[in-house]
C-alpha cells in the first residue's frame with residue numbers, strides 16, 4: 001500500500017485522536033480518546049467501540065496473522081468498557097464528560113487459541129496524537145441504575161474488568177453514595193494492577209470504600225491461589241466489609257474472565273439451570289439468595305454481569 005493510500009484510508013475511517021496514553025506495563029494500557037464529535041451521552045458502566053484498520057502494523061512478539069487480501073481494507077472493531085481514573089491532576093473528581101475524552105483500560109492479547117488476536121496488537125502501537133476509530137454509540141445495561149443511596153455495592157473483577165467499575169466508582173463518589181463500596185480485582189501479577197495508587201488514595205479519603213487486590217502468579221502465590229470466588233466462600237470479603245452480605249441491600253457487579261463470573265445456561269430438555277464448573281461467583285451468590293439480573297429475559301436481579309469473551 002502506498003503512503004497516499006494509507007493516508008486516505010485513515011482519513012476515511014478514523015474519527016478520534018489519542019489524547020493521553022500511559023502503560024503501567026508493556027502489555028497494559030490506559031488511554032484517553034478524544035472524538036472529533038462531542039462525547040455521546042452515556043452512563044458509567046457502559047461500553048463503546050474502538051477500531052483500527054487491518055492495514056496498520058502490529059506490535060512485535062504477537063501471534064502471526066496470515067495476510068488475507070479480502071481483509072486488507074477492513075476496519076477491526078471491538079467493544080471496550082469506558083474506564084475512569086476518578087481523580088484529576090489536582091486530586092478533584094474528574095469533570096466527566098466535559099473533559100471531551102473517554103478513558104479505556106486495555107490488555108494486550110498476544111496469543112489466542114481462537115486465532116490471532118486482531119485489534120490489541122494494533123492498539124499497542126498507538127502513541128499520543130495517533131488517530132483511530134471510536135464508535136459514536138455508547139451502550140450497555142451494566143450501570144448503577146438499580147443502586148439506592150445506602151446500598152452496599154461490590155465490584156468484583158479480573159484483569160481489565162475493573163475498567164467499568166472505576167467509572168461507576170467515580171459516579172458513586174459524585175453522588176456522595178452513603179453505602180459501603182468494596183472493589184476487588186484479581187490479576188496474574190502485581191504489575192497488572194494499573195490503578196492501585198488511585199484506589200489507595202480513595203481509601204484514604206473515603207472510609208466507606210475498600211479496594212482489595214489479589215494476584216495469582218507471583219512467587220508468593222505458589223500453592224495458595226485465591227480467586228474472587230474464594231474471597232466470598234472463605235468469608236474474607238464479609239470480614240473486610242464488616243457485615244454479612246444482605247441480598248436485600250446489596251448489588252454485585254462482575255466483569256472480566258467469564259470463568260470467574262460463571263453465568264449459568266439452561267438445559268433445553270429439563271429447563272434446569274446449569275452452572276459452569278468449577279463454580280463462578282454467580283452460582284456462589286445465587287445459593288445465598290442473590291439473583292442474576294438478565295436484561296434479555298426482563299429478569300431484575302442484584303448480580304450484574306459484563307463478560308469480555
Ligand SMILES: Cc1cc2nc3c(=O)[nH]c(=O)nc-3n(C[C@H](O)[C@H](O)[C@H](O)COP(=O)(O)OP(=O)(O)OC[C@H]3O[C@@H](n4cnc5c(N)ncnc54)[C@H](O)[C@@H]3O)c2cc1C
Nearest residue numbers: 078079080081105106107112117118119120160163308309
Ligand atoms: C462489552 C465488552 C467490553 C469490553 N471491555 C474491555 C476492556 O475494557 N478492556 C479490555 O482489555 N478488553 C475489553 N473487552 C474485550 C475486547 O473487546 C477485545 O476482545 C480484546 O481487547 C481482545 O481483542 P483482540 O482483537 O486483540 O482479540 P480477540 O480475537 O477479540 O480476543 C482473543 C481472546 O483474547 C481473550 N481476551 C479478550 N479480551 C480480554 C481481556 N480484556 N482480558 C483477558 N483476555 C481477554 C479471550 O480469550 C479472547 O477469546 C470487552 C469486551 C466486551 C464484549
Ligand SMILES: NC(=O)c1ccc[n+]([C@@H]2O[C@H](COP(=O)([O-])OP(=O)(O)OC[C@H]3O[C@@H](n4cnc5c(N)ncnc54)[C@H](OP(=O)(O)O)[C@@H]3O)[C@@H](O)[C@H]2O)c1
Nearest residue numbers: 027107108109110158159186187188216217227257259260
Ligand atoms: N497478565 C500478563 O502478564 C500477560 C502477559 C502477556 C499476555 N497476556 C495476555 O493477556 C490476556 C489477558 O490476560 P489477563 O491476565 O489480563 O486476564 P486473565 O487471563 O483472565 O487473568 C486474570 C485473572 O483471572 C484469574 N482467573 C483465571 N481463571 C479463573 C477462574 N476460573 N476463576 C477466577 N479467576 C480466574 C487469573 O488467574 P490464573 O493465574 O489462575 O490464570 C488471573 O489472576 C491473555 O490473553 C494473556 O495471554 C497477559
